Amino acid sequence: MTFQEQIQLGIPTQLPPKKPYDSTINHAPKRKDILSADEKKLALKNALRYFEPKFHADLLPEFKEELESYGRIYMYRFRPDYEMKARPIEDYPGKSEQAKAIMLMIQNNLDYAVAQHPHELITYGGNGAVFQNWAQYLLTMKYLAEMTDEQTLTMYSGHPMGLFPSHKEAPRVVVTNGMVIPNYSKPDDWEKMNSLGVSQYGQMTAGSYMYIGPQGIVHGTTITVLNAFRKILTPNFSEGEGVSASLEGIKGRIFLTSGLGGMSGAQPKAGNIAGCITVCAEVNPKITKIRHEQKWIDEVYEDLDKLVERVRKAQQNKETVSLAYLGNIVEVWEKFHTENLKIDIGSDQTSLHNPWAGGYYPAGISFEDANKMMAEDPDLFKEKVQESLRRHAAAINKHTQKGTYFFDYGNAFLLEASRAGADVMSENTTLGREFKYPSYVQDIMGPMCFDYGFGPFRWVCASGKGEDLQKTDKIACEVLEEIMKSSPKEIRQQMQDNITWIKGAQENKLVVGSQARILYADAEGRMKIAAAFNKAIKNGEIGPVVLGRDHHDVSGTDSPYRETSNIYDGSRFTADMAIQNVIGDSFRGATWVSIHNGGGVGWGEVINGGFGMLLDGSDDAERRLKSMLFWDVNNGISRRSWARNEGAVFAIKRAMEAEPNLKVTLPNFVDENLL
Numbered sequence: 001m002t003f004q005e006q007i008q009l010g011i012p013t014q015l016p017p018k019k020p021y022d023s024t025i026n027h028a029p030k031r032k033d034i035l036s037a038d039e040k041k042l043a044l045k046n047a048l049r050y051f052e053p054k055f056h057a058d059l060l061p062e063f064k065e066e067l068e069s070y071g072r073i074y075m076y077r078f079r080p081d082y083e084m085k086a087r088p089i090e091d092y093p094g095k096s097e098q099a100k101a102i103m104l105m106i107q108n109n110l111d112y113a114v115a116q117h118p119h120e121l122i123t124y125g126g127n128g129a130v131f132q133n134w135a136q137y138l139l140t141m142k143y144l145a146e147m148t149d150e151q152t153l154t155m156y157s158g159h160p161m162g163l164f165p166s167h168k169e170a171p172r173v174v175v176t177n178g179m180v181i182p183n184y185s186k187p188d189d190w191e192k193m194n195s196l197g198v199s200q201y202g203q204m205t206a207g208s209y210m211y212i213g214p215q216g217i218v219h220g221t222t223i224t225v226l227n228a229f230r231k232i233l234t235p236n237f238s239e240g241e242g243v244s245a246s247l248e249g250i251k252g253r254i255f256l257t258s259g260l261g262g263m264s265g266a267q268p269k270a271g272n273i274a275g276c277i278t279v280c281a282e283v284n285p286k287i288t289k290i291r292h293e294q295k296w297i298d299e300v301y302e303d304l305d306k307l308v309e310r311v312r313k314a315q316q317n318k319e320t321v322s323l324a325y326l327g328n329i330v331e332v333w334e335k336f337h338t339e340n341l342k343i344d345i346g347s348d349q350t351s352l353h354n355p356w357a358g359g360y361y362p363a364g365i366s367f368e369d370a371n372k373m374m375a376e377d378p379d380l381f382k383e384k385v386q387e388s389l390r391r392h393a394a395a396i397n398k399h400t401q402k403g404t405y406f407f408d409y410g411n412a413f414l415l416e417a418s419r420a421g422a423d424v425m426s427e428n429t430t431l432g433r434e435f436k437y438p439s440y441v442q443d444i445m446g447p448m449c450f451d452y453g454f455g456p457f458r459w460v461c462a463s464g465k466g467e468d469l470q471k472t473d474k475i476a477c478e479v480l481e482e483i484m485k486s487s488p489k490e491i492r493q494q495m496q497d498n499i500t501w502i503k504g505a506q507e508n509k510l511v512v513g514s515q516a517r518i519l520y521a522d523a524e525g526r527m528k529i530a531a532a533f534n535k536a537i538k539n540g541e542i543g544p545v546v547l548g549r550d551h552h553d554v555s556g557t558d559s560p561y562r563e564t565s566n567i568y569d570g571s572r573f574t575a576d577m578a579i580q581n582v583i584g585d586s587f588r589g590a591t592w593v594s595i596h597n598g599g600g601v602g603w604g605e606v607i608n609g610g611f612g613m614l615l616d617g618s619d620d621a622e623r624r625l626k627s628m629l630f631w632d633v634n635n636g637i638s639r640r641s642w643a644r645n646e647g648a649v650f651a652i653k654r655a656m657e658a659e660p661n662l663k664v665t666l667p668n669f670v671d672e673n674l675l
Contacts, residue, residue: 003082004093007103010142011078011135015055018062018077026286028117028126029358030375031071034191040067046197047073050135071375072195074120078134084118085111086514089462089544092145098172098591099144099153101462101546101614104514105209106130106141108460113294114213114513116261116287121158123211124261125600126351126358128203131158132194147172157200158207168620171586175209175594177202178603185597185604187356201354201598204551208594208610212458213512214266214296216550219501219519220445220456221270224409225255226497227444228345229274232405250275252318253344254311256336257409258329260297261287264349264411268297268322273501273508276344277314278322279307281329283361283370288326294512297324304335311341330363330388333395343404346396347440352412353602355385360416362388386420393422400437407440410552410562412601414439432568439565446566451640451647453522453633453655454494455553459533461515462614463543469515470506471542475532476519477502483525490650494520518550523633523655530615530625537617545615546591547625551599551608555581555636559599559606569643575607577639582609584631589613589624630659638664 001009035043047063048056063073086108092100108114109123109130116124121131131137140160143153152166155175178199180189193199205211233249253276257267260282268291271278280297282288291297298321301307307325314321325332329348336343351359361370362384373381400406408414414435417424424436433442441450449455461468477499484495498519505517521529533545549556557563560572582595590611599606613628615621634655640648644667656662 003087003091004145006080006082007141008093008145009138011050011138015058016077019079021076022119025112025119026117026284026290028070028072028120028122029371030069031195031357032191032375032378033071034188035067035195039192039196040064043067043073043196047075047133047135050133050139067195070120072120073133073197075134076119078138079119080134080138085113086460086464088464094145095148096144096172097544097616098149098614099147101544102173102209102592102612103141103144104462105460105546105612106137108514108516109206109209109211110137111513114211123203123206125201125203125206126261126354127201128206129158129200130202130206130209132197132200133158136160144173157198157202169587169589171590171592173592174586175202175207175592176596177207177594178597179595180597182604187603190598190603191357201603202594202596204557204596204599204608205548205610207596208551208612209592210458210548210550210610210612212460212514212516212518214269215510215512215516216266216456216458216518218266218270218273218508218510220550220552221266222273222501223449223497223520224440224444225270225274225276225345226250227448228255228405228407228440229253229276231443232344251320252315253277254279254315254342256280256332256343256346257349258282258332259349259351259411260284260291260324261351264351265291265296267349268324269508269510272298272320272322273504275320277311277319279311279325279332280322281325281327281332283326283328283367285326285367288324292324295509297322300324300326302326304331307332308335308339308341328361328363328388330392330395333392333399337395337398342402343399346399346404346406347409348392348413349409349411350413351600352416353598353600353605355412355416356382360385360389363391364388389417389420390422393417393424397423397436406437407443408435408437408561409440410559410565410600412561412605415561415601415605431570432565432572439562441562441564442566447645447647449494449520450554450563450636451566451645452491452494452651453554453637454491454520455555455633456518456550457521457526457529458516458518458548458550460546460548461543462546464515465543466511466515468542469511469517471536472533472545473502473505473517475536476517476529479528479532480519480521480525483528488654490647491522498525522651523630524658526629526633527626530629531622534615534617534621534625537615539617544617547613547615547629548611549632551596551610553636554633555639556610556632557599557606557608559601559608561605562601563606563608566645567640567643571639571643577636578607578609581632581635582611584635585609585611585628588628588631590628634662634664642667644669
């Protein structure tokens with residue numbers, strides 16, 4: 001059958017042959033054995049309901065074996081034979097261009113060059129899933145191929161509930177992931193529900209079909225690293241006002257971190273763009289090899305003495321270089337302390353939202369032995385992880401006493417370290433500043449970007465053509481340069497950083513999978529860039545474009561230890577903003593919307609929402625992009641303004657001046673002396 005015929009078939013009418021387990025692919029670790037005997041029967045019944053009864057006798061022992069071997073039923077037999085990649089939009093079958101765009105994005109999330117565990121349908125973060133099993137994938141693609149613009153597909157944690165009558169202004173797909181009752185949102189609740197096949201962890205952009213590979217975070221990481229260095233290099237660094245200090249002082253300085261899988265793989269590339277020496281530890285040999293082959297890291301070391309020698313040479317020569325250490329990050333922090341190597345800025349991007357199932361590996365135990373212990377003795381594994389976190393934090397504390405600037409990278413490092421009893425709590429706790437070290441959002445991204453409406457706007461050229469991406473880069477750059485001519489001083493640094501970024505995007509070779517790009521823009525920038533794209537599509541200069549963003553943004557995510565960690569009015573544990581964001585995007589023109597429990601900081605720790613929008617050159621697309629993008633950003637600015645964030649007050653006042661129909665409640669400030 002052709003590719004299109006296979007898509008339209010959905011779940012096969014005849015059983016395909018069993019597929020051998022491919023050991024060359026990076027697989028998800030075995031999940032813990034958490035189900036009772038009756039619950040295991042229920043998990044099997046849940047899996048078999050996708051298939052006609054005549055297949056049950058053959059599939060039952062196979063699915064039972066998967067559940068016992070991997071802790072999940074993935075249905076490997078039904079993995080498609082065709083190559084998993086984003087194809088040009090016209091290659092997809094269907095009656096709706098919007099549905100075809102969604103198929104393209106789903107396949108991009110599962111591309112072997114993009115996905116962390118592609119055979120388990122996991123895109124990044126160790127458990128960020130697009131679907132729970134292959135039957136869900138096959139059925140979803142079939143529905144999308146059949147859909148008209150008068151229908152909406154509803155997705156329940158990877159399960160396609162079905163096509164429902166709607167209308168052309170409605171989203172084509174509405175996605176929910178992990179939206180469980182709050183009292184059942186502990187890590188083991190996820191393990192159980194995921195094992196039963198009834199809920200999944202969509203991360204942020206995995207389960208919403210908007211992941212574009214490590215590039216998606218390279219830009220934000222670059223901005224973070226640049227501004228972290230600005231903080232240590234510029235005595236008069238002022239939050240919210242931007243900095244124009246020379247960054248020549250970055251040369252020869254060290255950025256130490258960990259994690260090369262999924263989004264964390266962006267760190268060494270970002271360090272190279274910023275111009276520093278990046279040292280990044282990773283325990284997984286396959287992931288390290290992939291990042292080296294992709295040239296996201298320059299050199300790999302397995303010997304700590306050789307690593308130290310190489311770092312000293314790079315310092316002496318003031319090199320820009322990224323060095324991976326295949327081993328545990330705790331050993332690097334400790335070794336650099338005994339060798340008296342000065343770490344200028346430090347962080348961590350292991351998946352500590354998922355600490356007991358492969359997100360963080362304990363020091364002193366091999367990668368293989370740790371994976372075995374994780375599945376066979378989870379209590380001991382948890383003990384070893386917490387012991388390692390205490391060591392990790394102790395080593396960091398020794399460096400910060402010598403002048404290292406350490407920040408939590410929103411991966412729940414400080415949260416889990418505190419739960420392990422590590423020395424990470426502030427001696428002088430204030431509301432919102434409980435930890436010894438700040439979240440990067442508190443010190444950098446919040447006051448400098450999110451409060452002003454700047455966040456990770458992204459697009460994908462649905463034609464699959466590299467030349468279309470080049471044209472969109474040029475269009476975006478021209479739009480930003482024009483806007484900057486009249487930008488107020490408060491946002492000129494943000495504008496300049498993004499112009500510099502987009503000009504270097506091609507030479508930095510950031511594309512993995514689809515022809516995609518990301519930059520930080522505010523509502524004005526997003527709307528004007530999107531309108532310029534739509535005009536170019538209408539004129540036949542480029543093919544259709546899919547718009548989106550990371551959920552890690554101004555408005556889409558309520559996360560008290562990351563995206564909303566610089567909210568100090570007591571509302572950072574509320575999720576009204578994320579829910580309102582998705583509801584508002586739905587009736588303002590989004591092609592699809594998603595809302596998730598969980599993300600980079602963990603199940604039960606965050607609610608995050610996202611969208612996708614197809615630009616096809618039509619007047620309808622022009623109308624929708626203006627309505628939806630304006631709301632998508634200003635919803636978050638208004639909430640940040642109400643929290644008394646001065647940058648957000650400034651930004652929402654500008655937005656009201658530009659749009660007479662916008663009227664936002666502004667806060668009154670109380671005299672602290674009066675209090």
